[in-house]
Amino acid sequence: MDTVLDAPVKTFIQVTEYWIPEGDRLVLATGNYGGLAAFEEATRAISFGKGEGLPGKAWAEERPVVLKGFDGSYFKRIEAAAEAGLTSAVAVPVFDGDTLRAVLVVLCGDDANRTGAIEVWHEADGLLMLDDGYYGAAKHFEWVSQHTHFPRGQGLPGGVWSAETPMLFRDLGSGYRFIRADSAGKAGLTTGLGLPIPVPGDKTFVLTLLSARGTPIARRFEIWDARPVKVGKDKAAILVDGICEREGALWTDDTQEPPRRIAANQGNVGRVLASGLPEIFAGSPKLTEGYDAMVALPIYDDGAIAHIVAWYV
Structure with a gap:
């Protein structure tokens, strides 16, 4: 029997969408708007040129971009976002070498209880420095970061x-x-997902998603390895790490247990493997392990998908 999570969860991320290039514009591929119908309607009416709006800025600058406030900014949906209670966003470009495949955008609201972190780190002088981040109510953790x-x-x-x-x-x-364990504990942060964000040139960017129990970024995380050295010549991916608040660890070091393996077009992760694009699945818990929604993000290396990171809310 399929298990469906009935308890409502106030998530840290409220909207997730991704945009794909068509000619010289970015157009909406799909999104999960969590019932924010007016904001979804405003979104479907627009597209972005290179350097235009938040997705266009991530495209033009070839880097993840954090926007912590919309008023007076280059954000194109300011009025609709305000009506929906959305106050900040992060755009993550998906590059295959020099080619942009997509831009993933997550949008958050702000209140006294919403805690978590979405951080962008960049390399400078041999160290990773905080480029920017959104932390909700975790103000002391933000200062430490x-x-x-x-x-x-x-x-x-x-x-x-x-x-x-x-x-x-x-x-x-x-x-x-x-390293920031003390301040993370005080902020109620429990789980951290870090992922490399490949971009053209020799720049280094790392995205971190830090989840709190009360307002989680996700209730389940998965990391799939799609490198040929790991899975063989056939296009496939193997689950190499994961954590779920219901099941606990999804992965084990026990070599006697066969790894979870998926092929191209097999399940949601397999669809990402086949398309080379992010995917957002919502509205059918049977397709999302009993959760309301799933996001799956490919990470490229040397002209092919090396990893797929998935999270469920």
Whole structure:
């Protein structure tokens, strides 16, 4: 029997959408608007040129972009966002070498209880520095993050930088590997997902999603490895790490347990593997492991998908 999560959850991210290039414009592919019908309607009426609006800026600047306030900004849907209670957004470009495949955009609201973090880190002078981030009510954690930098291999951002792969950290408030553990614990942050964001040139960017129990970014995270050295010559992906609030760990070091493997077009992750594009699935819990929605994001390396990161809310 399929299990459906009935308890309502106030998530940190309220809207997720992705845009794809058609000629010289970015057009909406799909999105999950969580019942914000007026904002969805305003979104479907627009497109973006290179450098225009938040998706266009991520395209033009070839980097993830954080926008923590819309008023007076280049954001094109200011009035609709205000009516929907949306106050900030992050745009994440998906590049295959020099070619833009898509731009993923997540939008958040702001209130006294919404806690979490979406951070963009960039390399400068041999260290990862905070480029920008949105933290909701976690103001002290934001201050600590602004004054923290990471050598290669240290902490979640530095670990992703060193390994050049997505990584999951558990128990952020007590984990010895998480450099900001004390302030994370005080903020109620529990789980961290870090992923490399490949862009043209030799620039280094790392995106981190830090989830709190009360207003989670997601209730389930998965990391799939699609590198040929891992899965063989056939296009496939293997689950190499994951965590779920219902099931606990989704992955084990026990070599006696066969890995979870999917092929192209097999399930939601397989669709990403086949299309090469992000996917957003909503409205059918049978297709999303009993959750309301799923986001799956491909990460490219050397002309092919190397990893797929998925999260469920």
